[in-house]
Structures are given as structure tokens and as C-alpha cells.
Amino acid sequence: MNSIFDFRSLTIAASALSGKHFAKKFLNFLQGEVPVDRGAPFTKDECSDLDKLISRLACNYAYLSTTILKEFIAFPSQNMSADMNQLTQKFIQYLIDKIIETKAVSDQNDIHIDENGNLVWAVYDLDDPTPFSERKVIFINSSFSAFFDNFTEWSHLFGQGLNKYEGLIDDTKIDKDALKKLLPYLPPEVWWSRLTFGNGAASGLQGIAAQIVSMKILEESKELNSLKGVVVVSSITKNEHMPFHVIKECQLFPDVLILSEATGRIENGPCGIAIGQNGRAMVEVSVNRGFTIEDGARVVAEAVAANMNRPNSDQILGPVTRNATDAFVAPKKFNARFVRTLTIGETNDIALEEIESLPTVAKALAFGGFVAQSEFESFPAWKTPRDHSILSIASETYRRTVSPYIDEGQTLEYLRKRPFFTARGKGDNSSGYPIKQSLINDKVTKDDWVKYDDKVMPPTFAIGSGIIENAGKPGEFVNQELVWAPIAVISRFPSLLVEKQ
Numbered sequence: 001m002n003s004i005f006d007f008r009s010l011t012i013a014a015s016a017l018s019g020k021h022f023a024k025k026f027l028n029f030l031q032g033e034v035p036v037d038r039g040a041p042f043t044k045d046e047c048s049d050l051d052k053l054i055s056r057l058a059c060n061y062a063y064l065s066t067t068i069l070k071e072f073i074a075f076p077s078q079n080m081s082a083d084m085n086q087l088t089q090k091f092i093q094y095l096i097d098k099i100i101e102t103k104a105v106s107d108q109n110d111i112h113i114d115e116n117g118n119l120v121w122a123v124y125d126l127d128d129p130t131p132f133s134e135r136k137v138i139f140i141n142s143s144f145s146a147f148f149d150n151f152t153e154w155s156h157l158f159g160q161g162l163n164k165y166e167g168l169i170d171d172t173k174i175d176k177d178a179l180k181k182l183l184p185y186l187p188p189e190v191w192w193s194r195l196t197f198g199n200g201a202a203s204g205l206q207g208i209a210a211q212i213v214s215m216k217i218l219e220e221s222k223e224l225n226s227l228k229g230v231v232v233v234s235s236i237t238k239n240e241h242m243p244f245h246v247i248k249e250c251q252l253f254p255d256v257l258i259l260s261e262a263t264g265r266i267e268n269g270p271c272g273i274a275i276g277q278n279g280r281a282m283v284e285v286s287v288n289r290g291f292t293i294e295d296g297a298r299v300v301a302e303a304v305a306a307n308m309n310r311p312n313s314d315q316i317l318g319p320v321t322r323n324a325t326d327a328f329v330a331p332k333k334f335n336a337r338f339v340r341t342l343t344i345g346e347t348n349d350i351a352l353e354e355i356e357s358l359p360t361v362a363k364a365l366a367f368g369g370f371v372a373q374s375e376f377e378s379f380p381a382w383k384t385p386r387d388h389s390i391l392s393i394a395s396e397t398y399r400r401t402v403s404p405y406i407d408e409g410q411t412l413e414y415l416r417k418r419p420f421f422t423a424r425g426k427g428d429n430s431s432g433y434p435i436k437q438s439l440i441n442d443k444v445t446k447d448d449w450v451k452y453d454d455k456v457m458p459p460t461f462a463i464g465s466g467i468i469e470n471a472g473k474p475g476e477f478v479n480q481e482l483v484w485a486p487i488a489v490i491s492r493f494p495s496l497l498v499e500k501q
Helices: 007-030 048-061 062-078 084-103 156-159 178-180 189-194 202-219 291-306 348-356 357-365 389-401 484-500
Strands: 119-123 136-143 196-197 232-235 256-260 279-285 323-332 333-342 371-381 450-451 455-457 460-463 477-481
Touching: 048 062, 048 156, 048 323, 062 119, 062 196, 062 256, 062 484, 084 119, 084 389, 119 202, 136 202, 136 484, 156 178, 196 202, 196 291, 202 232, 202 256, 202 477, 202 484, 232 484, 256 348, 256 484, 279 291, 279 348, 279 357, 291 323, 291 333, 291 357, 333 348, 333 450, 348 357, 357 371, 389 460, 389 484, 460 484
Parallel strands: 136 232, 136 256, 256 460
Antiparallel strands: 119 232, 196 477, 279 333, 279 371, 323 333, 450 455
């Protein structure tokens, strides 16, 4: 049957009326690639008792989550004499105490620090007759890797009214123009009293607070089978996980990996569901003698200009880019590192070959230089396919626990009625995945794990408060009125997974 719409005419009309940005979104919608879930939101009457209980507990504990977040933010200021290693150790012990205090663990003996320095604990229902070997396994990961490394003093940037450890002190003593200039997104001033400002607020700490509160809710809702047929394992890391950091200890193989972190987008709204990330390849070019300053500058210019911002066919992950970092150009000596984003199916070797093929780099090699890739600072792209059953369950979880209580807002201060899908803001390897299939026994991988050539990983998504574009920047914040939503989704997802599978 022929369409009654003229596809090309509609696109041209959309562009003429609303500009290229709207036309692009309109085109994606017509092609079926718009990242908004099309499932119908649930009404309150359609929600189960467990749906309602978890939504209510998430709202009730939003203040607790905010209080925990503020304590996290203030922690370094209360331990100023500690060096970085001591501060990290003290913070991990503080996290252990907080988990126990909030009753977010089934058994205190289940809390431990693994061989890689990751804090790991679990919740489960001991009265559940389901054998542990037959239970679904969900990993929830979060990280404070960016927290202690930010040394920028906010008061120097914004005035005495805004402190990186104390948050908003006095809005009359803030250089508001400087704050608006540095942050990609800042709500109207009427909202500021409802924002939790502080170093790390959106770049990891709220994810940890939400994770702890979610584990507490799972414990408190066991009577309604929130943990029936499932084991939920949480981990918090300062650095990077090694593959299967938990599996080696307890022989639990994850059905799903949830990352608790900021997933809001300026373009789409707060609390998206992030389903993938671009990878990264780090390539170094170095010449120790005989290379002129002009030659070094040409290498940087050619490497950055070549193959940049080329279209990426993946609507979620976006364009591929390459940038120079740590370039050092001096008489007869040159060194530069280039970061190239990777999309699905691309490897570090591609980035290496692209650099080696540049004429200016060939000249550097002729002068005795070398080109090498950094395996430690590189990681692959991954994406849970949009049609994967896990994402359908994640979406339904949002529509059950969040949507019934939302009137669609038009600005970033309001949650969306329907969930949307996006990419992580900053890719990393903090979850330890994907990993090479050759490193593990075939029996470990499950049928619905996602495969990438020679690599595998569990289906994965992220959700959390905070706007991705703000994360890690001076002045970052989390909207206190939104923190309940990702907590509700994380808390309800395990039981809905069991129900659906």
C-alpha cells in the first residue's frame, strides 16, 4: 500500500518551518529511528501493587538520596589532611558504613572489597525457594572515578556563594553570568534552591546514592516479591573494573548490567535510558630527533582534519571524531597523542592505520619516529540493540513506575512521560565489558548476551539523575525533584525481568 504522504515534501516543509534541527528529528521519526519509546504509559489503575509500592518508596526516599549525595560531596572537605590514597580508602569505608546504616544489604557479611579494590555487596531473598543457580543475576555498577581528581576551586570561578563541597551557600554572592557561561544547561533561578550543587554531583555521586537507596528499596519490598527469583549484585569503583570482578568470587553470571549514572540530555530531557557508548582509541606519534616544529604542527593539523566528524550511521552513538591531546612540539622533538572515537565494529587497529597512513606521519617515521596505540587508555564501543528484550523491559519499568505520575513537561526541569534512549556521555571501561570471548569459558555467556565480533557482554543500560553535558564541569548539580525516577526504575527492574522472562 502506498503512503498518502510525500516523504521528501514533508521533510522540506519541516526544515522550512522549524529549521534543520527539527527537520533532522522529523526525518528520524519517519524512518523509525527516533529514540523515544512508543509504548503506552501505564495509568495508576493499571499498575501492580509492587509498581505502586516502589514508586512510593522512591519518592519517600528522594530526600534520603539527596542527603546522602550532599554527604558524599562534603566528604573531602572533612578529610583535608588525607592524601589521595588515604582519601579513597576512607571514602570506601564510609560507603560501607552508609550501606549498613541505610539497611541496603541483605547480610553485612556480603559486603566486601574485591581484589581490584571495588566495593561489592548483594541483596537477595533467603526465603525464596528458587535455587540460587536458577535465579536471574543483575549487576548494578557505579563509579566515583572522576570525583577526587577535580581540583578546580568553584569560589574562584563563581564567587563565595557557591562552593564545590558545600554547594549553594548564598545566591546573591554568585557570579551568575560565569555560571551560565560554564554550564551547558542551567535552569531558571527559581529552581536553584531545589538543586544539589557540588563537585561530582552529576558525574558519579548521585549514581552511587541512587544505587544504595535502590538496594534499600529492594530489601524493603521483598514481601511483594521484588527479589523473587533474582540476585542483585552492586559494585562501586574508584578506578576501573577488571572483567568478571564479581564472577571470580561468587560464580554469578550477569543477565543484565545496569550503570547508575547521569543520563539526562539537553536535547531530550532528564533521566534517559543510555544503551551504548562510543569506544576510544588512543594513538601516540613520537619523534625524538631531527623533526622541526613546523613538521610537528603539520602532523597535528592533518591528523585532526582527516576523517573528522564523518557521519555515523548509528543514531544513538553519534558522529566519529578525532582530537589531539598532550601535543608537545619543540625543536627536533615531537610527541602527540590522538583520541579517536570508535563506533560499533571498529577496532583500535583502524585508528592506528589511519594515523600511519597520513603523509606527515610517514615523514615522522622516516625520521626514526614511532606510532603506537595505548591499550590501557583504549576501549571498544558497545550498544545493546534497540530491539533487545532487556530494553523493552527497562522501558516498561519506566512506564510502570514513573510515567503514571508525570504530566509531560516542556523543559529540562520536568521528567518525560515516555522514556527515551540515548548514549552514555563519556565512554569508559569501568564495567569491564565487552571482553574477548577467548578469555572466558563458553558456558559463562548466556544466550541473550550481546556479541561484537570476538567480544561479548551482558545486555546493558544506564539511568540516572543529572544532565550528561554538565557532568564533571565546575558548577555541576542534580535536580532534587528528579532523583526518585531512576531509583524507581532500578528498584523495579529486577522483579519485572523475572516476570517477563
